[in-house]
Amino acid sequence: MWVRIYALLIKEFLNLLKDKKSRFVLIGPPIFQLLVFGYAATYDLNQVPIAIYNEDASIASRDLIARFNGAPAFKEVLRITHHEQIAPTLDNKEALLIVHIGPHFSRDLLSAHRPAQLQILLDGRDSNTAQIALGYVQSVLSDFNLNWAQQHNLPLPPAKLEIRAWFNPNLESRWFIVPGIVGLLTLVVTVIVTALSVAKEREQGTFDQLLVTPLSPLEILIGKAIPSFIIGVIEASFIISMTVFWFQVPLVGSLVPLYIGIVLFVFAVIGIGLMISSLAVTQQQGLLGAFLFIVPAVILSGYATPIANMPTLVQDLTLINPLRYFLIILRGVFLEGLSSRQLFDQYWPMAILGILSLSAAGGLFRRRMY
Amino acid sequence: MNNSRLRLFGLIRKEFIQIRRDPSSLGIAFAMPVFLLLLFGYGVSLDARHVPVGLVLEKVSPEARSFSAAFEHSDYFAAVHFADMRLAQQALDARKINAIIRLRSNFSRQLYNQQSAPIQVIVDGVDANTARLISSYIQGSWDKWLTHFSAQRGISVSRPIILEPRIWYNSALRSRNFLVPGLIAVIMTLIGALLTAMVVSREWERGTMEALIATPVSVREILLGKLIPYYLLGMGGMVLSIAMAVFLFQVPLLGSLWVLLVTGTLFMFVTLGMGLVISIAAKNQFVAGQIAILVTFLPAFILSGFIFDIHSMPPAIQSITYLIAARYFVAILQTVFLAGNVWGIIIPNALALLLMAVIFFALALRRMPRRLE
Numbered sequence: 001m002w003v004r005i006y007a008l009l010i011k012e013f014l015n016l017l018k019d020k021k022s023r024f025v026l027i028g029p030p031i032f033q034l035l036v037f038g039y040a041a042t043y044d045l046n047q048v049p050i051a052i053y054n055e056d057a058s059i060a061s062r063d064l065i066a067r068f069n070g071a072p073a074f075k076e077v078l079r080i081t082h083h084e085q086i087a088p089t090l091d092n093k094e095a096l097l098i099v100h101i102g103p104h105f106s107r108d109l110l111s112a113h114r115p116a117q118l119q120i121l122l123d124g125r126d127s128n129t130a131q132i133a134l135g136y137v138q139s140v141l142s143d144f145n146l147n148w149a150q151q152h153n154l155p156l157p158p159a160k161l162e163i164r165a166w167f168n169p170n171l172e173s174r175w176f177i178v179p180g181i182v183g184l185l186t187l188v189v190t191v192i193v194t195a196l197s198v199a200k201e202r203e204q205g206t207f208d209q210l211l212v213t214p215l216s217p218l219e220i221l222i223g224k225a226i227p228s229f230i231i232g233v234i235e236a237s238f239i240i241s242m243t244v245f246w247f248q249v250p251l252v253g254s255l256v257p258l259y260i261g262i263v264l265f266v267f268a269v270i271g272i273g274l275m276i277s278s279l280a281v282t283q284q285q286g287l288l289g290a291f292l293f294i295v296p297a298v299i300l301s302g303y304a305t306p307i308a309n310m311p312t313l314v315q316d317l318t319l320i321n322p323l324r325y326f327l328i329i330l331r332g333v334f335l336e337g338l339s340s341r342q343l344f345d346q347y348w349p350m351a352i353l354g355i356l357s358l359s360a361a362g363g364l365f366r367r368r369m370y
Numbered sequence: 371m372n373n374s375r376l377r378l379f380g381l382i383r384k385e386f387i388q389i390r391r392d393p394s395s396l397g398i399a400f401a402m403p404v405f406l407l408l409l410f411g412y413g414v415s416l417d418a419r420h421v422p423v424g425l426v427l428e429k430v431s432p433e434a435r436s437f438s439a440a441f442e443h444s445d446y447f448a449a450v451h452f453a454d455m456r457l458a459q460q461a462l463d464a465r466k467i468n469a470i471i472r473l474r475s476n477f478s479r480q481l482y483n484q485q486s487a488p489i490q491v492i493v494d495g496v497d498a499n500t501a502r503l504i505s506s507y508i509q510g511s512w513d514k515w516l517t518h519f520s521a522q523r524g525i526s527v528s529r530p531i532i533l534e535p536r537i538w539y540n541s542a543l544r545s546r547n548f549l550v551p552g553l554i555a556v557i558m559t560l561i562g563a564l565l566t567a568m569v570v571s572r573e574w575e576r577g578t579m580e581a582l583i584a585t586p587v588s589v590r591e592i593l594l595g596k597l598i599p600y601y602l603l604g605m606g607g608m609v610l611s612i613a614m615a616v617f618l619f620q621v622p623l624l625g626s627l628w629v630l631l632v633t634g635t636l637f638m639f640v641t642l643g644m645g646l647v648i649s650i651a652a653k654n655q656f657v658a659g660q661i662a663i664l665v666t667f668l669p670a671f672i673l674s675g676f677i678f679d680i681h682s683m684p685p686a687i688q689s690i691t692y693l694i695a696a697r698y699f700v701a702i703l704q705t706v707f708l709a710g711n712v713w714g715i716i717i718p719n720a721l722a723l724l725l726m727a728v729i730f731f732a733l734a735l736r737r738m739p740r741r742l743e
Contacts (some may be wrong), residue, residue: 012491025657025664032665033668037673040412040672040673041678043498044498046681056499088714090538090539091709092712097683109530114533119535120533123539123705123708124541125540125548126679127540127547128548128677131503134506137533141533145529158516159477159481159488160486161509162485162491163493163508164492164493165493166493169496171501188668192660192663203655244563282655282658283655287564287655288564291564294663295409296409300409304677305413308414308421309415310415331496
């Protein structure tokens with residue numbers, strides 16, 4: 001039996017690797033995507049264009065503007081002088097926000113009775129960016145307030161917040177996103193390789209040739225699963241080393257809990273890929289099936305948006321998504337240094353998903369075969 | 371000329387018969403956008419509500435209770451009390467709560483002592499974006515409590531400047547309002563490219579393309595014969611998506627529908643043209659499909675500005691985003707839906723789409739082999 005499987009393995013690897021284009025698809029795009037997405041996918045604001053409308057020519061207002069210009073999150077691209085300029089600036093997205101200092105700013109600031117008002121006009125089209133920008137504005141302003149209070153001997157507020165972030169003290173979203181890309185790319189490559197493997201043979205008629213060999217359906221299934229498994233694990237390892245050495249994301253935990261996760265994840269994903277493959281008659285169907293799995297799996301994984309924000313029903317749906325568990329493992333090991341014991345609750349659902357999908361694939365395989 | 375039209379008509383008819391007999395293209399054009407939009411529309415949200423936070427009041431004084439009430443009665447938080455810091459930390463490690471707010475036992479005393487009583491806040495920073503949102507929610511609640519508390523006790527709080535934010539276009543900051551229009555662009559990129567990439571490479575693989583080349587139809591007619599049927603299918607999917615955005619997800623459509631349809635047409639041309647180029651280059655479905663997925667879905671998802679702000683990316687990456695058609699369409703969609711017909715945004719982006727469409731068609735025309743090998 002093992003000799004036969006071994007022969008099939010060699011055939012599968014030759015099939016995948018001998019064609020230059022297929023080989024390239026396995027290696028080129030993942031590297032490119034990791035590099036591009038690793039830098040692009042960030043929620044941190046950096047050099048966001050802002051406009052300033054200062055109607056109060058005073059030292060205080062100039063000091064405040066200097067603070068905005070000094071913040072790396074912002075870049076002043078426009079100085080507004082008339083009220084009519086406000087609407088087109090925001091409409092045409094020339095600036096994400098406008099800092100409006102009114103004519104009574106310094107008068108109010110120096111008077112003890114009422115606080116000076118700082119108006120911020122924000123483009124809310126992208127509400128997430130708007131909220132983050134508002135947070136940055138708030139911190140510029142509280143720095144100014146604290147400084148001003150100290151300089152003018154004003155009483156301090158009765159209570160103050162001391163916020164600290166654990167596991168990612170500077171709240172760099174890259175530390176969160178890049179380990180996620182490991183899961184994302186491993187998923188895409190593994191699913192596509194497995195989902196198309198059987199469909200391709202069926203469409204080209206070579207599947208019939210396989211059927212007249214002494215190989216049993218189970219052996220064919222194993223022979224199709226192992227190459228994808230090896231490719232998936234190698235792909236994941238490669239991206240992890242890029243994450244650590246290129247993007248310098250700290251790997252706090254150890255490799256053992258990480259690799260238990262990788263093995264189980266690839267196992268579950270292959271089961272699903274083979275399930276798609278045994279249902280598909282043509283490669284187009286196989287690809288479509290792969291897609292109909294990959295896209296929801298990415299969206300409902302917590303990769304870009306938190307699962308906790310989804311409606312309860314959709315949250316329940318994420319429980320059958322292997323990527324959901326794998327992302328927790330990746331981020332847990334990378335940033336929090338979780339051990340395999342702490343990650344047990346993430347391991348077993350993937351193992352069950354793998355067993356279920358592989359048996360389903362096996363069943364479908366047999367049925368389609370005869 | 372008449373003959374040419376007749377030949378083109380014949381090709382289009384052939385394509386529609388093929389679509390009817392193998393409905394997988396219909397599935398791509400209509401079932402996929404509905405399915406994806408439902409999934410994304412409900413699945414993707416950046417609005418954190420009822421964030422679980424742990425409160426540790428080391429001494430339950432009236433002041434501490436008034437502070438914790440601010441969190442108990444807020445829509446943003448679901449407050450959970452913990453007896454001590456150790457238990458709260460365990461809950462944070464187990465991801466049961468996202469933040470811990472701790473009032474030390476001397477909180478009330480320090481409040482009245484002009485010492486600025488410190489309130490310790492620990493946020494789980496693994497998800498940096500959520501962590502940042504949560505800290506600003508906490509800051510907001512704290513600020514409101516402080517104002518209320520000082521007014522009640524007659525303590526003067528000096529706040530030299532107060533912030534007065536005005537949010538335009540999407541004043542409730544509802545993330546669905548910008549995500550759903552953006553999703554239409556992401557989904558249609560995928561569908562347009564898949565439609566043509568798969569059908570043309572299938573003809574190559576099955577050898578029927580050679581049969582076509584051997585007939586009197588010209589290369590241009592073959593391309594148009596592929597393009598027109600799939601354009602109609604793609605636009606059907608687009609209209610369906612827009613209708614879902616407006617009626618199902620209740621995204622306000624301030625601009626006009628015809629602007630969306632015209633720019634949508636340009637966008638469909640780009641994605642269909644891209645699919646054609648991919649299929650001509652790859653000539654087999656495995657590679658064509660892989661490339662179509664790799665160059666459409668993830669780039670459109672990550673590099674289009676639909677969810678990650680383009681201005682904040684490094685300059686090298688920003689220049690790559692100019693190659694992503696979805697970038698232009700996302701800008702148009704978000705503006706037309708939420709801000710109205712702002713020509714300053716619509717025209718430049720539409721021109722960019724037009725340019726991309728022309729380039730892809732020129733490439734397809736040039737690259738399409740004219741003879742049998």
